[in-house]
């Protein structure tokens with residue numbers, strides 16, 4: 001079989017897991033600066049699934065597509081170190097303020113710009129919103145099938161693929177026709193680590209904006225080394241209806257953000273002394289909470 | 292037209308609990324707006340299915356009954372839902388935030404170019420003023436959900452597109468019979484007129500489903516552990532404690548992400564919602580995404596080594612100390628006092 005053309009959708013997200021105390025400001029909002037920006041975890045499962053298909057189908061290419069600010073190029077490099085062939089950074093003010101609908105519209109227009117894509121693989125959801133909406137919406141915009149909650153691609157024959165999905169209380173095996181969108185669960189295999197040789201080779205892979213911002217000695221390196229260029233696409237590189245992008249393309253608006261002030265209960269304060277805990281257990285037993 | 296519509300999911304031939312909960316919420320919203328409540332059921336062998344929905348106050352029930360529609364696959368369900376929504380133009384459409392609802396909802400919202408808010412913890416009706424555009428809106432659906440960032444809750448609205456779509460997890464809303472004798476209209480959908488071959492590009496070949504053994508939803512006592520529990524081994528302590536006092540073990544997302552507990556134990560906005568008689572929060576800071584799923588517990592005990600932990604504010608008893616010291620003491624004293 002000839003190789004497939006795979007696009008992996010990935011997002012750089014603030015690490016909302018294990019948010020430590022210092023990550024909160026005094027006013028109760030998150031101190032984003034204290035949170036590292038990471039490769040969205042399930043997008044790494046998606047990347048692994050793509051690389052796994054590439055391993056068994058020679059000639060397959062894996063391109064990682066991300067929409068975000070300039071620094072999101074970091075996750076494209078990370079993906080390349082781990083085995084992706086290349087990345088595309090979709091970045092423009094016009095995309096700012098996008099909800100999931102405007103995001104999936106922009107992503108789908110970028111995918112439409114690429115040569116015939118067979119498979120689009122995304123993480124099930126991003127940890128900063130947990131909406132799980134972008135994958136299915138990209139599929140709808142491209143008018144192709146979707147297979148969500150995937151754990152494994154069991155086989156690929158011609159344009160048919162068989163996928164194992166993790167559903168409530170069990171699994172489901174489905175057969176689908178390419179091109180299609182697959183979203184991947186965290187129960188799928190973890191992503192392989194960086195490959196040292198790829199790390200050496202692609203260490204200086206950069207986007208054009210990154211090259212303009214740095215004045216390091218490697219600035220001339222890209223000349224004649226096309227593989228060190230991470231393509232950066234703006235709204236001008238995709239054929240899109242501006243109205244459907246960014247804020248204007250987002251039907252959902254945030255009306256209000258409110259801090260939750262917990263109505264402080266009259267709570268009884270106890271220490272971890274034997275005496276306090278003995279008292280508490282007696283109390284719980286006598287009021288029949290325990291018994 | 293302009294009604295409130297609930298996509299009703301099936302669970303072994305019965306309307307799923309989450310859908311009935313949404314019917315109850317939908318009935319309240321429809322009454323407030325002075326419109327009708329609609330239910331949409333898509334599946335196979337649906338004879339008499341309306342009997343399960345009428346008592347929840349359905350005024351109109353759309354039924355698509357065809358053997359190709361069970362088990363659920365995305366595209367035929369999307370095509371039918373979009374078709375019904377285009378004709379009926381509901382102002383509000385609700386779905387369960389389940390494996391099915393989270394697969395179907397985004398696809399439908401994209402096809403209709405409307406907004407969708409996932410995992411709402413509360414739904415209300417209210418006005419909105421857009422000062423920039425000088426527009427005012429009446430009777431919008433406030434889609435309320437915790438926002439990433441401290442103890443913050445965001446109200447999302449969808450001023451200009453319809454339907455206003457939202458998903459809600461099971462257990463967040465309460466189901467309640469509206470009227471045993473409620474009457475409604477049944478509309479059978481002619482499926483063959485709507486579906487085409489391109490709706491069947493994905494086929495289910497095999498399915499193995501069993502009800503998960505872990506189900507903490509109705510447990511009267513929950514011992515919940517957070518990231519502060521520190522390890523999977525320490526979590527075993529919580530299991531021992533829960534076994535002793537006749538409870539179940541729950542967890543925060545940070546604890547689940549760290550691999551200390553199974554996903555089915557996650558409590559909160561994106562986990563299960565629980566209302567036990569006793570909730571013991573061990574090493575849980577109390578972010579709003581977590582408290583959204585447990586704040587209605589009758590009694591809350593917080594065990595945390597940080598006297599300022601937010602969870603303490605909603606606790607009835609606050610024990611300041613380390614989980615690994617406090618739990619063994621509680622077990623010891625419990626045994627001593629129940630002998």
Ligand SMILES: Cc1cc2nc3c(=O)[nH]c(=O)nc-3n(C[C@H](O)[C@H](O)[C@H](O)COP(=O)(O)OP(=O)(O)OC[C@H]3O[C@@H](n4cnc5c(N)ncnc54)[C@H](O)[C@@H]3O)c2cc1C
Nearest residue numbers: 517518519543544545559560561562574576581596613614
């Ligand atoms: C979109 C989205 C959805 C989310 N959904 C959920 C959800 O459904 N459920 C959920 O729980 N979270 C959810 N979260 C995550 C939530 O915001 C918090 O990050 C999470 O609840 C924190 O878990 P935690 O309290 O266990 O960990 P931490 O915030 O790290 O708190 C650990 C606590 O343990 C205490 N501690 C440390 N060591 C000890 C010790 N030895 N003894 C006693 N106490 C100790 C610390 O003082 C601290 O208070 C969601 C987040 C997002 C962005």
